[in-house]
Amino acid sequence: MKHLKIVALASGSGSNLQSIIDAIEKKQLNAEISLVVSSKRKAGVIARAEKYNIPVIVVERRIYKDNIRGFSAKIAQVISDFSPDLILLCGFLSFLSEEFCQLYENRIFNIHPSLLPAFGGQGAYGIRVHRMALKAGVKVSGCTVMFVDAGQDTGPIIVQKCVPVLEDDTEESLAQRVMTAEYQAYPEAVRLFGQGRLSISNNTVKISQRKDED
Ligand code: GRF
Numbered sequence: 001m002k003h004l005k006i007v008a009l010a011s012g013s014g015s016n017l018q019s020i021i022d023a024i025e026k027k028q029l030n031a032e033i034s035l036v037v038s039s040k041r042k043a044g045v046i047a048r049a050e051k052y053n054i055p056v057i058v059v060e061r062r063i064y065k066d067n068i069r070g071f072s073a074k075i076a077q078v079i080s081d082f083s084p085d086l087i088l089l090c091g092f093l094s095f096l097s098e099e100f101c102q103l104y105e106n107r108i109f110n111i112h113p114s115l116l117p118a119f120g121g122q123g124a125y126g127i128r129v130h131r132m133a134l135k136a137g138v139k140v141s142g143c144t145v146m147f148v149d150a151g152q153d154t155g156p157i158i159v160q161k162c163v164p165v166l167e168d169d170t171e172e173s174l175a176q177r178v179m180t181a182e183y184q185a186y187p188e189a190v191r192l193f194g195q196g197r198l199s200i201s202n203n204t205v206k207i208s209q210r211k212d213e214d
Helices: 015-025 044-051 068-080 098-103 127-136 171-194
Strands: 004-010 031-038 056-058 086-090 108-112 140-147 157-164 198-201 204-207
Touching: 004 015, 004 044, 004 171, 015 031, 015 044, 015 086, 015 171, 031 044, 031 068, 044 056, 068 098, 086 171, 108 171, 127 171, 140 171, 157 171, 157 204
Parallel strands: 004 031, 004 086, 031 056, 086 108
Antiparallel strands: 108 140, 140 157, 198 204
């Protein structure tokens, strides 16, 4: 597996970022987190990154209001010095501009707490996603790791993991079960990328056979 330079974009606690850090520490991933960009000044992810001496830059989303292009351009500017191989959205509460998605085409991942295309798109974030799943009465839910394109949760799907929905589930209990699946799925997808096994055709990801040295 090639050594990956990763930049993470986050807005919250960063527990998914922790799953990547843990996989690196356990040598399951040949990678480094070169930078964390936080879109909120008080996000929990900042302390988490500092604990591991990962540099953090805050680019506050609220300052840009509806100027997604300006916000994305600022992020592109701060990360360019780090020449990332891969950008991971780890609970990042903003969409990115088309220009940004093109600049890092097929090199941005996101993780979403449902089995896309169900319960994705505008307004589907956080606990709301699990509320939607319970309301729909689905018997399984899960998480999706996908490439980011200019759409909203529409990029090619890389890895999905299922969990059961139980009859006595609350939004919180379902969220917790899905989160456990997320901690498996995100490192797995990053590893496939680092092994050079992902290719995209017709918005579908193909995963090639593992080579011996990986
Ligand atoms: C996760 O549920 C992820 O799927 C979604 O945002 C949440 C982030 O949680 N995109 P954390 O900040 O990684 O704990």
